[in-house]
Amino acid sequence: MTPPNSPVWPRDTWTARPLRSNLSQAHRNWLTTPDSLTSALKTVCPRFQVKILETGTRFPFPDEARLLKISCHQQVWSREVLLCNGALPLVFARSILSLRDLPRAWPTLDARDPRPLGEFLFTDARIRRTPLHFQKLSLNHPLRVRLDRFPLDLPPWARRSLHVRQGSALLVTEIFLTLPPHRSDPAQALSFFA
């Protein structure tokens, strides 16, 4: 079921391995960065900051509702931000969580907290993260529509994973708008294309 008067929603084509596509090695490496994206960005962005775009309760997109096993008509806790280096937006990030889980499993989660979610998602031992999945967003994907207002100079690949705490899943989706400054750490040499 899709919300009333919604556009035609794209197929759900999330995959555990980005397909061979017009992806630069640098873009692939950033897309597959394990652990905290915030931590990785801070190593190359001297003026790293989170710009909160929107917080509140929203309807999930169909491919989000399917992953969270909820209805599209069930509102979720929602937070959308830009991860920036100074005034330059690097990553658009959208995090959603079923409202019924919020107080029990995520009692301290505050959508308006100016700190990056990554600062506690990767420090709380009770939170388990699922493997990253990827999708090249079609033009009519609702996330792509969200990006229309920002400069996008990369192929529109998104990554997402669940952060699970006490059985409740926070879905985090991220899209790189432009590549951060070059990283020289050996981790960047990682490639998931066997």
Ligand SMILES: C=C(O[C@@H]1C=C(C(=O)O)C=C[C@H]1O)C(=O)O
């Ligand atoms: C999950 C992380 O947190 C980042 C920060 C977010 C925020 O502050 O809303 C959202 C998604 C991530 O880009 C991370 O650092 O990996």
